[in-house]
Amino acid sequence: MNRQEQKARTRRTLIDVTLQLSAARGFSSLSIREIAKEAKITPNAFYRHFRDLDELALVLVDEVGVGLRQLMRETRRRYEMQKEAARASVEAFMSYVTENVNLFRLLLGERQGSSTEFRRALHNEIDRFVGELTEDLERQGFGEAALAAEAMVAAVFTIGAEALDLPKHRRQELTDRLTKVLQIILRGAKKSSSH
Amino acid sequence: MNRQEQKARTRRTLIDVTLQLSAARGFSSLSIREIAKEAKITPNAFYRHFRDLDELALVLVDEVGVGLRQLMRETRRRYEMQKEAARASVEAFMSYVTENVNLFRLLLGERQGSSTEFRRALHNEIDRFVGELTEDLERQGFGEAALAAEAMVAAVFTIGAEALDLPKHRRQELTDRLTKVLQIILRGAKKSSSH
């Protein structure tokens, strides 16, 4: 393994370890020393990879964003009728949440808390998410697509946040509830377009 | 002023100072020493009022909860037709947010972050809020009241959170958007009840 590969490996370890730790106690309670220790390097070596914790945080936010948008693109293919659209996208979202609990804890846990730069990055990701959903809804002929998308994303993130604290077997219930909530919103938006 | 009054006064100062500080940088970044300093007592004297920061946090959560429920009761009186209901309650909510920005930053900023006990207290407040709204909606004959209430609270809190970062003059725009979002949800819920 050459130097470059080794460095990339350590960097990856830092990122992964940070996700694990932030899942348990929230990102903003973490320290460079703690992360370095968990990644089995000296605190000092952290600086070879990131200028500070904020820079690492931005990388993490970017990972959630990329993952989310990719998920949406895949789900989009399954969209057909209104009811199925809601169920398919909710199920995709919930499985993404389940498989990336740590990323989500980061995304949801730090919307206030931390530095301005970090918060702005989070809001950007969420806005992008709303934007893509808006386009989807417009393509399907929904009225007030932007507002409906905003309501849907609010519901998805708020109810998705609850899923993080639940044992796996109770998440199905949440998925069903979220699906119904999205159907209500879609119904409210659809009606307006048919005037 | 007797001893009891003086103690109550200091306690109140601790609470107020904590709200101010947490508005700027988030509650979970605060320390006992910092709060004590701002309240002009020694760090040590803090312990005459609260066992630790968590205990203070619970008092704050309770304050938001009481305020919110009182607000709802007042707003409820203004409810009449669907459209007016949404606008009246949104405007009441937004003015409450504007007047209690610090409490809201606390409520919204610590839904993940902090200790289990604190998080549970926050979720309880939100659940109570959803519960009261559900009853309101049922009384007005909406279908799927519980789900609609959940969607509405998600929208209100998510969009309300954005208001905190906005200058006052741009909040009207947000109020309008939130009103429209709630109308979409109400429309979606109403339709289902009229079957």
Next chain:
DNA sequence: TGTACATCAGTGAACGCGCGTTCACTGATGTAC
């Protein structure tokens, strides 16, 4: 009303700890000849 004692909110010094960040360094990997 005056005195003697009890209470207790707040003081001030001290503790050990983990923090971010610095410094000079080491030694394996990479490169030029």
Next chain:
DNA sequence: TGTACATCAGTGAACGCGCGTTCACTGATGTAC
């Protein structure tokens, strides 16, 4: 291929700092007689 030098990821010791929490205390307020 072999040697001499450069690079640089990671080391280890050290710094000053703010933290939570302890301790023995002070002195104004409150109470009993």
